[in-house]
Amino acid sequence: MLEDALIPLSITLKVAVLSTCLVAVFGILISYALARRDFRGKWLADILVTLPLVLPPTVTGYLLVVLLGKNGAIGSFLFETTGWSLLFTWHAAVIAAFVVSLPLMVKTTASAISAVDRELEYAAYTLGHSELETMLFVTLPLAKKGILAGIVLSFARAVGEFGATLMVAGNIPGKTNTMSLSIYTAFQSGNDALANILVITLVVVSLLSMALAARFVDRWSV
Amino acid sequence: MGVKVSLSKKYRSRGRKGGRDDVFSLDVSFEVGNELVVIFGRSGSGKTTTLRCIAGLETPECGSIIVNGKTYFDSDSGIDLQPQYRRPGYVFQNYALFPHMDVRKNIVYGLKGWDTAKKEDRLFEMLRLLHIEGLEGRYPSQLSGGQKQRVALARALAPSPDILLLDEPFSALDMVVRMRLRERIKTIQKELGIPILFITHSPEEAISLADRVVVLHEGQVHQSGSPREVFYSPVDRDVAELVGVSNIFEDGDVVGNSPEGFVLEGRGMQFVTSSDVSGSDTVSWGVRPENIHLMAYDEGLLSDEGNVFAGNVLDVTDKGSSKLIAVELDGSNVVLFCDVPTRLLDEAMGSRVIVKIAAKDVLVFE
Numbered sequence: 001m002l003e004d005a006l007i008p009l010s011i012t013l014k015v016a017v018l019s020t021c022l023v024a025v026f027g028i029l030i031s032y033a034l035a036r037r038d039f040r041g042k043w044l045a046d047i048l049v050t051l052p053l054v055l056p057p058t059v060t061g062y063l064l065v066v067l068l069g070k071n072g073a074i075g076s077f078l079f080e081t082t083g084w085s086l087l088f089t090w091h092a093a094v095i096a097a098f099v100v101s102l103p104l105m106v107k108t109t110a111s112a113i114s115a116v117d118r119e120l121e122y123a124a125y126t127l128g129h130s131e132l133e134t135m136l137f138v139t140l141p142l143a144k145k146g147i148l149a150g151i152v153l154s155f156a157r158a159v160g161e162f163g164a165t166l167m168v169a170g171n172i173p174g175k176t177n178t179m180s181l182s183i184y185t186a187f188q189s190g191n192d193a194l195a196n197i198l199v200i201t202l203v204v205v206s207l208l209s210m211a212l213a214a215r216f217v218d219r220w221s222v
Numbered sequence: 223m224g225v226k227v228s229l230s231k232k233y234r235s236r237g238r239k240g241g242r243d244d245v246f247s248l249d250v251s252f253e254v255g256n257e258l259v260v261i262f263g264r265s266g267s268g269k270t271t272t273l274r275c276i277a278g279l280e281t282p283e284c285g286s287i288i289v290n291g292k293t294y295f296d297s298d299s300g301i302d303l304q305p306q307y308r309r310p311g312y313v314f315q316n317y318a319l320f321p322h323m324d325v326r327k328n329i330v331y332g333l334k335g336w337d338t339a340k341k342e343d344r345l346f347e348m349l350r351l352l353h354i355e356g357l358e359g360r361y362p363s364q365l366s367g368g369q370k371q372r373v374a375l376a377r378a379l380a381p382s383p384d385i386l387l388l389d390e391p392f393s394a395l396d397m398v399v400r401m402r403l404r405e406r407i408k409t410i411q412k413e414l415g416i417p418i419l420f421i422t423h424s425p426e427e428a429i430s431l432a433d434r435v436v437v438l439h440e441g442q443v444h445q446s447g448s449p450r451e452v453f454y455s456p457v458d459r460d461v462a463e464l465v466g467v468s469n470i471f472e473d474g475d476v477v478g479n480s481p482e483g484f485v486l487e488g489r490g491m492q493f494v495t496s497s498d499v500s501g502s503d504t505v506s507w508g509v510r511p512e513n514i515h516l517m518a519y520d521e522g523l524l525s526d527e528g529n530v531f532a533g534n535v536l537d538v539t540d541k542g543s544s545k546l547i548a549v550e551l552d553g554s555n556v557v558l559f560c561d562v563p564t565r566l567l568d569e570a571m572g573s574r575v576i577v578k579i580a581a582k583d584v585l586v587f588e
Contacts, residue, residue: 117316117318119314119316119318120318120320120321122277122279122305122312122314122318123312123314123318123320123377124320124331125278125279125304125305125306126277126278126279126305126306126308126309126310126311126312126332126378127309127331127332127334127377127381128306128309128332128334128381129306129331129334130306138320141322142321142322
């Protein structure tokens with residue numbers, strides 16, 4: 001019984017932590033580009049990143065299957081060059097979590113970056129610092145609260161991800177059965193005891209991550 | 223050596239409330255030495271954009287910018303150095319101190335690649351130069367406006383820039399702090415010998431600070447010269463208004479000579495000026511409000527000499543150290559504004575007054 005709860009917990013944490021790391025890195029870069037750079041097709045990039053926020057997760061999942069499947073644009077390339085099939089692995093769950101939580105990261109981070117006074121960046125330029133250095137030591141530190149909020153939201157979203165994960169990674173016991181999926185399975189099969197344990201664990205994990213984030217925000221306040 | 227700027231740029235300026243955006247065209251050129259240059263003009267005259275173009279924060283459409291022999295920008299040869307390679311000392315209007323760094327980190331932020339000991343030396347040198355020793359551990363939020371301004375100056379000067387650019391640096395400071403900082407800037411210019419370009423819309427700041435004034439109006443340089451030249455021989459009406467000549471007579475006639483100079487007639491009044499207007503038939507002229515002398519009415523004072531008029535006081539505005547008095551001259555609808563120091567004000571003066579203007583104070587332009 002305990003193992004039935006621990007395995008989904010470890011899969012969920014693995015998937016959520018990894019996807020949140022990816023979301024943090026790519027989210028910050030995309031947010032910076034959207035907030036500070038002018039480039040062709042910026043509006044399109046903005047829409048593409050935001051889309052998973054408004055699409056039902058099953059639709060997002062379906063589109064991912066189309067892209068990542070053996071016949072899909074990315075999936076077929078991957079299969080032909082490496083012989084590796086992405087679908088129905090925990091990696092696919094990471095990608096699903098990444099795609100659905102990226103808009104949360106980008107929306108909060110981009111608005112936090114936009115709120116940083118541009119004059120401060122210009123001041124750094126006149127003091128001889130490159131755009132990258134300025135981003136790392138001026139812009140991002142000043143936007144850190146928004147960035148952290150984005151990371152927390154993304155992590156929460158990744159932990160709770162259900163629909164898209166089910167579509168691309170399935171619900172394979174011991175491989176891709178995350179907490180959210182396991183709760184559904186346990187509930188469906190009438191295993192209320194397991195469902196209760198999973199639900200309580202999930203609530204505790206969520207509360208812990210929120211509390212941890214709040215502590216960071218406090219410590220970081222200038 | 224010095225700064226040679228010639229640039230043009232068109233951009234959308236914020237339209238007036240409810241109105242559409244106007245296309246503003248900036249077309250500025252001036253050449254100045256290693257001196258304290260005040261770029262003077264109203265808000266929206268293109269001062270800040272000019273400064274930002276020099277710093278490399280904005281790009282002109284064409285022209286060239288050369289500072290101390292180094293070409294920052296040249297549209298003909300395609301040179302456009304990034305601000306990182308121009309490294310001007312730039313003091314922003316809102317100071318732009320990094321709020322997450324203390325004063326020490328702010329000041330040494332431009333000293334990239336220096337070793338720690340040299341950085342520390344330079345930090346204390348800057349703190350001393352600007353009289354802000356002891357503030358190095360504070361954060362910008364813990365500083366007063368004047369202190370922030372000094373830190374911003376220290377940060378801009380620390381890397382020994384080739385040029386110092388200041389964008390209305392004192393506009394948010396009170397009078398006393400302002401006066402002290404002005405003196406500081408003057409001393410710094412003398413000590414460092416670099417060109418300093420200082421933006422202001424305050425005539426008082428321009429005259430008290432500048433070695434040279436560049437007057438900008440609606441995107442064009444109207445006059446460039448010593449403060450004396452600009453303030454006492456404005457070249458046109460726009461400059462005259464900007465430097466505070468509030469009594470302006472437009473398109474009057476030159477009607478003859480007098481022992482003191484030339485007689486001008488406009489709006490039904492005759493004025494005598496010592497400026498040379500031979501060769502022109504119509505001119506505009508003006509009188510600074512502080513150059514008008516007011517006396518209590520006395521028939522004996524009226525004479526055939528020029529520039530003595532009788533009039534009635536319409537309005538008095540107290541400006542503290544002086545009073546602004548509006549006088550309507552007899553036999554005309556001309557209202558002169560006179561700025562009279564409160565301590566020199568004739569107590570016996572009633573609503574009837576005599577107005578007297580020296581011929582040299584009738585400034586002719588155009």
